[in-house]
Amino acid sequence: AQKVTQAQTEISVVEKEDVTLDCVYETRDTTYYLFWYKQPPSGELVFLIRRNSFDEQNEISGRYSWNFQKSTSSFNFTITASQVVDSAVYFCALSDNAGGTSYGKLTFGQGTILTVHP
Amino acid sequence: DVKVTQSSRYLVKRTGEKVFLECVQDMDHENMFWYRQDPGLGLRLIYFSYDVKMKEKGDIPEGYSVSREKKERFSLILESASTNQTSMYLCASSLLSGLGRPQHFGDGTRLSIL
Numbered sequence: 001a002q003k004v005t006q007a008q009t010e011i012s013v014v015e016k017e018d019v020t021l022d023c024v025y026e027t028r029d030t031t032y033y034l035f036w037y038k039q040p041p042s043g044e045l046v047f048l049i050r051r052n053s054f055d056e057q058n059e060i061s062g063r064y065s066w067n068f069q070k071s072t073s074s075f076n077f078t079i080t081a082s083q084v085v086d087s088a089v090y091f092c093a094l095s096d097n098a099g100g101t102s103y104g105k106l107t108f109g110q111g112t113i114l115t116v117h118p
Numbered sequence: 119d120v121k122v123t124q125s126s127r128y129l130v131k132r133t134g135e136k137v138f139l140e141c142v143q144d145m146d147h148e149n150m151f152w153y154r155q156d157p158g159l160g161l162r163l164i165y166f167s168y169d170v171k172m173k174e175k176g177d178i179p180e181g182y183s184v185s186r187e188k189k190e191r192f193s194l195i196l197e198s199a200s201t202n203q204t205s206m207y208l209c210a211s212s213l214l215s216g217l218g219r220p221q222h223f224g225d226g227t228r229l230s231i232l
Contacts (some may be wrong), residue, residue, distance in 0.1 A: 001169040009158065033218040043127075045161075045208065045223040052218060091160060097216055103149050103168045104212050104219050105176070 002027045003103050004094050006109035013082055014117050021077045023092030032096035034075045035106065039089040051075060082116045089113050122224035124209050131228045137196040139227050141209030148214035151221060152184065155206040159197035167192055168214060199231045
């Protein structure tokens with residue numbers, strides 16, 4: 001069965017520190033997608049990035065970067081020079097075929113609460 | 119931009135009431151989903167629908183039902199609300215070719231059952 005684990009429940013940093021959010025996943029499928037979402041205090045989940053299982057290239061978008069390693073089943077997210085506006089709950093999620101047609105169902109991790117202090 | 123609108127941000131109901139949570143999306147998406155979010159548990163899928171009048175159980179369907187009479191609207195129904203259904207409820211939608219498609223979420227409904 002598919003599973004996503006975000007072992008860090010809460011992280012607290014001071015502005016300008018770098019922070020890495022960990023995500024470990026389990027799936028039996030060879031074709032799958034991994035996602036990161038951000039949930040600010042307003043409540044709406046905001047899509048940040050998608051990565052498919054055949055593309056292990058790391059990605060950088062401004063202060064955000066993602067490290068995908070199939071060998072360790074991890075898809076970690078790093079924020080460089082964190083800012084107060086980065087304070088949010090961050091979710092990692094997995095979409096696979098689950099042995100059949102999944103309709104794109106997502107399996108979410110427990111979420112990591114990031115607090116960035118001024 | 120996709121817009122997913124949930125009818126209420128906050129809702130307070132009493133035990134035993136029948137509760138309706140409404141969700142509307144404006145991008146002609148085939149798939150719609152209902153999740154509940156609880157601290158330490160992340161988001162858990164309650165039900166989803168891939169077409170009008172079609173529905174599939176998610177991981178925690180007990181105590182809930184859904185209705186999809188029109189493509190743009192997906193309703194979650196608590197048949198007889200109980201205190202353990204106090205939670206944040208999130209609706210999402212995506213295109214039918216679902217694998218790999220991002221889901222787009224509404225703002226959530228924070229439901230309290232007294």
